[in-house]
Amino acid sequence: MDLKIHLETPIYTEIDRYSKSKIIHFDVPGHKKNPNSPIAEAFGDRIALLDANSTKDLDVLSNPTGVISKAESLMADAYNSDYAFMLVNGSTSGVLTMIMSACGPKDKIIMPRNVHKSAVNGLIMSGAIPVFIDPGIDPEYGITNGITYNAVKEAIMENSDVKGIFLTNPTYFGTVSDLKSIVRLAHRHGIPVLVDEAHGSHFPFHPDLPDAAMSLGADMSTVSIHKTGGSLTQSSVLLVNEGLISKEKVRSIINLMQTTSASYLLLASLDLARKNLVINGNKIWGELLSVCEKAKTKIRKIPGLSVISRDDYVNGKEIYDYDDTKLVVRVNELGLTGFEVYDLFKAKYNIQLELAETYVVLAITGPGDNEDSFNLLVKAFENLSQEYYGERAPFRIPMADFFERPKTVIAPRDAFYGIKKSVPIQEASGEISGESIMIYPPGIPLVIPGERITDQIIEHYNFYVKQNCIIINDDGNTNFIKVLGE
Numbered sequence: 326m327d328l329k330i331h332l333e334t335p336i337y338t339e340i341d342r343y344s345k346s347k348i349i350h351f352d353v354p355g356h357k358k359n360p361n362s363p364i365a366e367a368f369g370d371r372i373a374l375l376d377a378n379s380t381k382d383l384d385v386l387s388n389p390t391g392v393i394s395k396a397e398s399l400m401a402d403a404y405n406s407d408y409a410f411m412l413v414n415g416s417t418s419g420v421l422t423m424i425m426s427a428c429g430p431k432d433k434i435i436m437p438r439n440v441h442k443s444a445v446n447g448l449i450m451s452g453a454i455p456v457f458i459d460p461g462i463d464p465e466y467g468i469t470n471g472i473t474y475n476a477v478k479e480a481i482m483e484n485s486d487v488k489g490i491f492l493t494n495p496t497y498f499g500t501v502s503d504l505k506s507i508v509r510l511a512h513r514h515g516i517p518v519l520v521d522e523a524h525g526s527h528f529p530f531h532p533d534l535p536d537a538a539m540s541l542g543a544d545m546s547t548v549s550i551h552k553t554g555g556s557l558t559q560s561s562v563l564l565v566n567e568g569l570i571s572k573e574k575v576r577s578i579i580n581l582m583q584t585t586s587a588s589y590l591l592l593a594s595l596d597l598a599r600k601n602l603v604i605n606g607n608k609i610w611g612e613l614l615s616v617c618e619k620a621k622t623k624i625r626k627i628p629g630l631s632v633i634s635r636d637d638y639v640n641g642k643e644i645y646d647y648d649d650t651k652l653v654v655r656v657n658e659l660g661l662t663g664f665e666v667y668d669l670f671k672a673k674y675n676i677q678l679e680l681a682e683t684y685v686v687l688a689i690t691g692p693g694d695n696e697d698s699f700n701l702l703v704k705a706f707e708n709l710s711q712e713y714y715g716e717r718a719p720f721r722i723p724m725a726d727f728f729e730r731p732k733t734v735i736a737p738r739d740a741f742y743g744i745k746k747s748v749p750i751q752e753a754s755g756e757i758s759g760e761s762i763m764i765y766p767p768g769i770p771l772v773i774p775g776e777r778i779t780d781q782i783i784e785h786y787n788f789y790v791k792q793n794c795i796i797i798n799d800d801g802n803t804n805f806i807k808v809l810g811e
């Protein structure tokens with residue numbers, strides 16, 4: 326890679342120049358960069374100055390030919406892909422675009438059931454029919470992992486007409502599948518591989534991180550640069566390798582859904598993050614991996630806690646590789662659930678963890694971390710252990726039940742658009758769901774449109790409510806669920 330070209334930041338440089346050019350604005354946005362506007366007063370003049378609409382100077386995200394086009398080429402180079410499309414509606418819009426680019430109504434797509442809700446939305450919007458496969462399960466940590474080569478192979482053998490394979494790589498918890506072999510297998514059958522790489526934006530920039538999807542030959546990948554890559558929240562990128570997927574189709578699908586008024590703060594932040602990733606990424610992630618390793622060594626010694634590390638977690642089959650910048654800490658031996666620890670950390674130590682699951686909490690690390698913040702995190706775990714270890718029996722529940730896949734009765738799109746009625750969730754057993762209900766984060770639905778609701782799903786829902794989890798459904802009334810009517 327030619328590092329020199331990555332010193333450039335075409336969008337940031339142009340918006341910076343434009344913001345200082347004393348233009349008299351008779352265009353939108355209506356705050357007109359006025360230093361007395363509420364926006365400038367609340368956020369500072371610079372934010373108002375950098376907030377502009379598309380113009381000939383600034384280029385247009387939906388059909389770029391100028392600075393955005395240059396920035397997208399640099400992004401593609403950074404991620405070793407043929408093309409990059411900047412996104413201002415998160416990886417959600419990238420996931421939707423990937424599925425809609427590969428599949429139309431009634432086309433089959435292979436995917437694990439533990440996908441983010443955006444993939445379920447992609448099924449609804451495209452009309453594609455999911456061929457769900459089971460992800461690996463780790464009952465000790467109570468988490469789901471990636472999908473295996475053999476599971477994909479079996480699904481292809483049974484469904485030779487599939488139009489795409491969608492996978493989450495890495496998972497939220499950092500596990501990675503054997504993507505290289507899966508891509509090779511899929512391509513032998515002419516099937517494109519679409520990767521939700523929302524949590525892997527840092528992968529290409531250090532040799533001790535897992536390989537990134539594009540360099541392994543995947544056809545599309547959506548990367549949340551805002552999650553671990555350092556850009557502003559909501560900014561993301563969709564990468565495309567040409568061959569099985571047409572770049573023109575991808576562009577037209579993005580333009581179906583994306584705003585015509587993209588924020589230059591978000592776009593410029595992608596530019597700045599890409600420069601930093603390419604120029605400084607090796608140093609940043611080298612240091613981060615080393616601090617993470619030290620923290621993991623300390624956490625491992627704390628009574629009642631265990632933590633996942635690449636060295637003892639990767640087994641080559643179910644778990645092909647692991648992102649050691651993730652801190653997945655098992656806390657249930659303290660007699661607490663992950664959800665309780667998540668709340669305790671915020672209340673007692675002012676530490677905001679990324680998410681909780683029944684047995685674990687997840688701390689996400691990133692380029693903005695430093696050794697002090699790690700020390701505070703480790704100290705909080707030590708205090709937690711001192712207070713709870715040996716005081717309560719370990720918390721355990723039948724984990725396998727939690728991961729039983731609901732039965733799909735009707736295609737998600739047909740269920741979503743079907744005639745629905747609202748029923749109390751406690752009385753919904755046996756009904757077919759007309760909506761998704763999920764715990765956020767991670768945003769993996771408990772039930773999706775078209776699946777049969779069971780006693781077990783209601784029991785799990787009640788458990789999450791009792792654990793004070795954030796529950797998200799279609800309309801905010803989480804005591805009720807929309808089910809299919811007559």
Ligand SMILES: Cc1ncc(COP(=O)(O)O)c(C=O)c1O
Pocket residue numbers: 414415416417418420441443493497521523524549559561766767768
């Ligand atoms: C695995 C996964 N995919 C996709 C998304 C959606 O990304 P975004 O929040 O950037 O829209 C998320 C968000 O948490 C996620 O965890």
